[in-house]
Amino acid sequence: MARKIVVTSGKGGVGKTTVCANLGVKLANLGFRVALIDADIGLNNLDVVMGIENKVMFDMSDVIKGRCRLKQALVQDFRYPTLYILPSAQLDINANISGKDIENIVETLSPYFDYILIDCPAGVDIGFHRAVFSANEALIVVTPHISSIRDADKVLSLLSNYPLHSKKLIVNRVRGDMILSGEIISIEKIMEILGLPIMGVIPDDDEISTLSTLGAFAYGTSGSRAFSILAENVHNGSKKIYDCTYKYRGLVGVIRRNIKRRV
Amino acid sequence: MYNIAKLGEIRLQNVLLKDKQQNPKVILNMLKSDLRNLLENYMEIATLNADIEIENGFYKLKVEANARQIKTIGTLKD
Numbered sequence: 001m002a003r004k005i006v007v008t009s010g011k012g013g014v015g016k017t018t019v020c021a022n023l024g025v026k027l028a029n030l031g032f033r034v035a036l037i038d039a040d041i042g043l044n045n046l047d048v049v050m051g052i053e054n055k056v057m058f059d060m061s062d063v064i065k066g067r068c069r070l071k072q073a074l075v076q077d078f079r080y081p082t083l084y085i086l087p088s089a090q091l092d093i094n095a096n097i098s099g100k101d102i103e104n105i106v107e108t109l110s111p112y113f114d115y116i117l118i119d120c121p122a123g124v125d126i127g128f129h130r131a132v133f134s135a136n137e138a139l140i141v142v143t144p145h146i147s148s149i150r151d152a153d154k155v156l157s158l159l160s161n162y163p164l165h166s167k168k169l170i171v172n173r174v175r176g177d178m179i180l181s182g183e184i185i186s187i188e189k190i191m192e193i194l195g196l197p198i199m200g201v202i203p204d205d206d207e208i209s210t211l212s213t214l215g216a217f218a219y220g221t222s223g224s225r226a227f228s229i230l231a232e233n234v235h236n237g238s239k240k241i242y243d244c245t246y247k248y249r250g251l252v253g254v255i256r257r258n259i260k261r262r263v
Numbered sequence: 264m265y266n267i268a269k270l271g272e273i274r275l276q277n278v279l280l281k282d283k284q285q286n287p288k289v290i291l292n293m294l295k296s297d298l299r300n301l302l303e304n305y306m307e308i309a310t311l312n313a314d315i316e317i318e319n320g321f322y323k324l325k326v327e328a329n330a331r332q333i334k335t336i337g338t339l340k341d
């Protein structure tokens with residue numbers, strides 16, 4: 001049976017979809033069978049980030065309304081044959097989709113996959129509850145900004161209503177130079193404030209945003225390495241954390257920091 | 264030079280504290296009602312006071328109940 005993990009945050013724009021896509025890619029790269037479910041109905045973007053938007057024939061609402069079979073709606077990734085994406089409702093914004101509908105889909109997929117990652121919409125309304133309903137683990141994505149951490153705290157209080165057996169934190173878009181110069185809240189402090197263990201730290205990597213514009217994924221960059229570590233942590237339960245500050249330490253690091261500030 | 268991260272932490276903690284202070288009133292009344300029902304299985308409650316304070320980011324629940332009688336074993340509900 002698959003592990004069912006919802007990727008959530010509360011606040012929009014923190015990188016839920018990017019984390020979901022990249023984590024899915026890295027898990028598939030490790031040889032696992034992965035299904036990515038876009039639960040962001042109406043504001044679906046997982047297909048675009050994955051670069052499969054032209055391959056979408058059916059979506060989640062078609063499956064729920066019985067207009068196609070689940071297998072027909074799943075899109076296989078052309079780079080990783082064990083990675084599948086279930087796109088969200090594109091046009092049918094008012095599709096009456098419930099948490100139970102998504103749970104049925106998740107349960108149907110569960111025997112065939114090792115991981116099911118559910119991309120949760122921003123906000124804490126019906127869409128959030130619909131996405132969380134079928135998960136048994138949660139990854140909460142935050143950025144080192146007050147607004148994001150505050151929203152994550154609210155999300156945590158809502159998640160306490162669900163029988164999730166694991167809730168862990170992913171700190172995204174971390175700038176090592178700003179941590180060293182004391183300009184953003186440290187990872188340790190975020191963990192302490194939210195009272196959650198950390199699953200991964202993802203650096204602010206220009207390559208990730210550039211390549212997501214093309215529907216591609218970075219390799220060999222700091223962001224890619226951080227996602228590989230995250231995938232290992234998710235699978236093994238290891239606690240390795242990508243050090244975003246290492247590039248900015250020492251004499252060369254100070255020069256790099258100064259250059260980055262001036263650019 | 265200001266430590267911006269430190270200032271951010273202080274602001275964040277204040278914001279989270281305010282958020283936490285807004286929640287408990289409704290919950291507290293529900294909790295008191297449930298606690299009374301629970302305790303009345305074991306004793307005759309005269310007064311029940313409950314309060315929630317926030318200390319170091321944790322909710323601290325204070326409950327004070329006065330009972331006239333404690334029920335004897337054998338008379339308790341199943």
